[in-house]
Amino acid sequence: MKYSVQIVGVGGQGVLLASMVIGNAAMKAGYDVAMSEVHGMAQRGGSVLSTVRFGDNVTSPLEAVGGANLLMGFEPAETARSLGLCNKDTAVLMNLDPVLPSSVAAGFDTYPEIDDIVKAVRAVVPKLITIRATDLAVEAGKAVAANAVMIGAVAAAKGFPLEKELLLDTLLETVPGKFVDLNRKAFELGHDYYIKNMS
Amino acid sequence: MADILAKDGKHLLLGNEAITRGLFEAGVRYSSTYPGTPSSEVGNILEKEAEKGGMYFEFSTNEKTALEVAAAAAASGVRSFTFMKHVGLNVAADPMMTLAYSGVKGGMLIMTADDPSCHSSQNEQDNRTYATLSLLPMVEPSTPAEAKDMISEAYRISEAVNLPVIFRTTTRVNHARGPVDFGPFADTPAKGHFVKDDPKYVNIPAYSKPNRTRLLEKQKKAMELSEESPLNFIEGEGDVGIITSGVSYTYVKEFVSDVSILKLGFTAPLPEKKIADFMRNKKAVIVVEELEPYLEDTVLRISAQEKLNVPVYGKRSGHFPREWEYSPDTLTAISDIVKVQKFEKPLSKADITLPGRPPTLCAGCPHRGTFAAVTREMKGKEAVYCSDIGCYTLGIQAPFHAADFIICMGGGAGAAGGFSEVTDQTPIAFIGDSTFFHSGIQPLVSALFNNHKIKMIIMDNRSTAMTGHQPNPGTGRDFGGIATEPLDIESLVKGIGVKFVSTVDPYDVKATRKVVREAIDFDGVAVVIAKRACPLELKKQKMLKVKRCEVDHDKCIKCYTCLKTIACPALIKDKDGSILVDDVQCIGCGMCANVCPKGALEVKE
Numbered sequence: 001m002k003y004s005v006q007i008v009g010v011g012g013q014g015v016l017l018a019s020m021v022i023g024n025a026a027m028k029a030g031y032d033v034a035m036s037e038v039h040g041m042a043q044r045g046g047s048v049l050s051t052v053r054f055g056d057n058v059t060s061p062l063e064a065v066g067g068a069n070l071l072m073g074f075e076p077a078e079t080a081r082s083l084g085l086c087n088k089d090t091a092v093l094m095n096l097d098p099v100l101p102s103s104v105a106a107g108f109d110t111y112p113e114i115d116d117i118v119k120a121v122r123a124v125v126p127k128l129i130t131i132r133a134t135d136l137a138v139e140a141g142k143a144v145a146a147n148a149v150m151i152g153a154v155a156a157a158k159g160f161p162l163e164k165e166l167l168l169d170t171l172l173e174t175v176p177g178k179f180v181d182l183n184r185k186a187f188e189l190g191h192d193y194y195i196k197n198m199s
Numbered sequence: 200m201a202d203i204l205a206k207d208g209k210h211l212l213l214g215n216e217a218i219t220r221g222l223f224e225a226g227v228r229y230s231s232t233y234p235g236t237p238s239s240e241v242g243n244i245l246e247k248e249a250e251k252g253g254m255y256f257e258f259s260t261n262e263k264t265a266l267e268v269a270a271a272a273a274a275s276g277v278r279s280f281t282f283m284k285h286v287g288l289n290v291a292a293d294p295m296m297t298l299a300y301s302g303v304k305g306g307m308l309i310m311t312a313d314d315p316s317c318h319s320s321q322n323e324q325d326n327r328t329y330a331t332l333s334l335l336p337m338v339e340p341s342t343p344a345e346a347k348d349m350i351s352e353a354y355r356i357s358e359a360v361n362l363p364v365i366f367r368t369t370t371r372v373n374h375a376r377g378p379v380d381f382g383p384f385a386d387t388p389a390k391g392h393f394v395k396d397d398p399k400y401v402n403i404p405a406y407s408k409p410n411r412t413r414l415l416e417k418q419k420k421a422m423e424l425s426e427e428s429p430l431n432f433i434e435g436e437g438d439v440g441i442i443t444s445g446v447s448y449t450y451v452k453e454f455v456s457d458v459s460i461l462k463l464g465f466t467a468p469l470p471e472k473k474i475a476d477f478m479r480n481k482k483a484v485i486v487v488e489e490l491e492p493y494l495e496d497t498v499l500r501i502s503a504q505e506k507l508n509v510p511v512y513g514k515r516s517g518h519f520p521r522e523w524e525y526s527p528d529t530l531t532a533i534s535d536i537v538k539v540q541k542f543e544k545p546l547s548k549a550d551i552t553l554p555g556r557p558p559t560l561c562a563g564c565p566h567r568g569t570f571a572a573v574t575r576e577m578k579g580k581e582a583v584y585c586s587d588i589g590c591y592t593l594g595i596q597a598p599f600h601a602a603d604f605i606i607c608m609g610g611g612a613g614a615a616g617g618f619s620e621v622t623d624q625t626p627i628a629f630i631g632d633s634t635f636f637h638s639g640i641q642p643l644v645s646a647l648f649n650n651h652k653i654k655m656i657i658m659d660n661r662s663t664a665m666t667g668h669q670p671n672p673g674t675g676r677d678f679g680g681i682a683t684e685p686l687d688i689e690s691l692v693k694g695i696g697v698k699f700v701s702t703v704d705p706y707d708v709k710a711t712r713k714v715v716r717e718a719i720d721f722d723g724v725a726v727v728i729a730k731r732a733c734p735l736e737l738k739k740q741k742m743l744k745v746k747r748c749e750v751d752h753d754k755c756i757k758c759y760t761c762l763k764t765i766a767c768p769a770l771i772k773d774k775d776g777s778i779l780v781d782d783v784q785c786i787g788c789g790m791c792a793n794v795c796p797k798g799a800l801e802v803k804e
Contacts, residue, residue: 037213061446064526124549
């Protein structure tokens with residue numbers, strides 16, 4: 001068994017934390033783990049990509065283009081930009097909360113309507129699952145738990161090899177003590193949402 | 200993050216964390232750096248942990264000094280480690296080349312973190328060439344776990360031949376993450392003693408000649424070690440052989456089957472006998488390595504010398520590219536020679552136009568004010584913006600376009616001198632505080648000496664921000680049990696004899712512009728110090744006082760001076776054209792209010 005997760009988003013969205021949770025859970029499950037992170041520019045509002053590969057006889061920190069089993073898109077435009085990481089069987093989870101590039105906020109560039117992004121992505125990925133992670137996080141108690149929503153959701157993805165409980169325990173070990181309840185709730189909301197919306 | 204000093208256990212570590220752990224396990228007692236991605240995390244961890252782990256650590260003013268202080272530690276019998284990004288070794292190459300003649304007493308490693316694909320660098324030079332140039336031994340890990348273990352092995356090599364060893368990594372090792380088993384710490388002396396030995400340490404021509412001969416002898420001994428080293432091993436079976444090193448090995452190991460792999464970790468001097476033996480009776484040999492054909496050219500030479508009639512495939516045969524980092528699918532290039540895993544066909548692109556997302560100067564970044572002041576003042580005049588390496592490199596972006604010439608650390612200030620002589624344009628050198636201390640003082644002295652009438656803008660944000668907010672001489676140090684006073688840039692600049700020196704607050708864009716005008720009109724070298732701490736660093740220190748900025752829509756005439764001048768990411772142009780402030784991003788710095796011609800923006804406590 002080998003499994004590859006590509007996580008894309010914008011600096012500050014918790015992409016690295018999500019990759020650490022999945023990577024640590026995979027290590028605890030006894031798998032080989034190899035990961036790769038793009039550092040450096042993340043803090044300056046740039047795109048972020050993190051790769052988590054795990055399974056038997058895994059050594060390469062990078063996945064081949066098109067090799068992802070799962071794409072976790074923390075941001076719509078970044079998800080749409082990253083479809084080349086996927087193939088026809090890749091599960092794609094896309095958060096619908098945009099983070100506007102500064103050029104867009106200042107009116108120098110335009111950000112497409114979210115519905116148009118969904119339509120364009122769905123044309124390529126028929127089994128796309130979209131999620132409003134921030135809304136669910138707010139429901140759980142605080143917007144910052146959006147990444148816990150995303151992690152909870154992928155735990156329900158078809159063929160995702162790690163146990164839900166293992167992933168949740170690892171998440172709760174990773175977050176500060178005062179946020180444990182918030183993250184547990186956010187994780188469960190994400191998990192339930194994914195199951196309900198699976199086609 | 201894992202506790203790097205934990206007694207034992209298995210931890211999921213970043214390559215740079217694994218390397219740092221390896222230093223403690225190897226009993227390294229002295230370490231130094233100038234920060235540079237992809238090596239920076241090592242310094243950030245050592246800043247916090249070195250003292251607890253019984254190690255001295257410093258941020259030196261530049262890589263050259265970092266290598267020199269570490270050389271002295273090693274010459275005194277203390278195990279030392281100096282580390283930098285690949286281009287940093289260009290700066291440190293001068294001491295390295297002759298240190299090779301002297302050799303060391305305690306083990307010493309020089310880590311060069313190369314950056315294939317230029318993820319965060321100005322070039323993608325292959326620093327393995329430095330091993331050829333210096334005749335120093337070199338090792339190259341493939342994964343975080345191997346990187347940790349290889350540190351101890353590299354010190355054994357260093358002490359066996361009394362030479363510094365180059366520890367060469369790439370971004371995909373430094374920023375890869377993988378499981379690492381923690382081992383015990385070696386017990387080594389933290390204090391040494393320098394024993395006078397002129398023929399060894401004083402490289403006057405009379406001594407450097409025999410030292411050169413001795414270095415060549417040491418290289419022969421190092422090659423014997425390389426032949427026997429556990430870092431060079433063969434695995435798998437097949438009539439086609441693959442010779443590989445670094446992260447490329449992980450791609451070959453996982454995605455190519457039915458081949459024999461010669462994995463090289465000790466890559467200078469290369470084990471020539473081992474390579475020749477490996478090649479004999481192979482149907483073909485493929486060399487898989489990123490960047491220059493460093494292994495491949497040696498393999499071809501060995502093949503010629505040994506009269507081996509084995510075809511060698513790689514870059515010279517046109518199978519692999521010389522530029523950019525590899526990934527598993529790069530191996531498709533050899534799928535007609537060996538069995539490479541079939542990769543899935545990637546999905547086509549989404550049919551939609553997406554806005555770009557380049558890294559950008561933060562909301563409230565004081566550099567915005569400086570760029571606004573300078574570019575507004577130079578409007579209609581011809582400037583050559585000689586910029587440098589740091590966050591302010593991002594001044595290349597709209598609306599500033601304040602970067603015309605960037606080559607290296609401190610390079611803008613030097614180039615400004617040249618432009619001042621051969622053009623009638625106004626050379627303006629932007630340089631950060633840390634870069635100024637790194638290599639900006641010398642070109643300023645040179646400009647004075649030669650009467651180059653350059654205008655230097657020192658963008659003093661009280662931090663080495665781009666690489667993760669390390670301290671620099673301008674901030675003073677306060678870690679590892681050592682506290683020093685900040686070095687005052689204005690006094691320093693005055694002290695070397697610059698006649699026009701003025702310190703401004705870039706948040707006051709109007710006042711900054713006035714001073715910039717005076718500097719430009721001044722007939723001689725002029726220095727403006729735009730001093731204001733990086734808000735990200737203040738935030739980290741929990742010292743950022745956030746204020747609110749409000750828009751008075753009755754006063755706003757929608758001229759967009761704020762957007763066109765400061766272009767702060769916290770300013771939003773709404774669909775109806777009105778200006779809004781994003782309270783999540785805005786820190787209330789007031790730069791937009793400062794440039795607003797109608798007083799429509801106001802900062803409130």
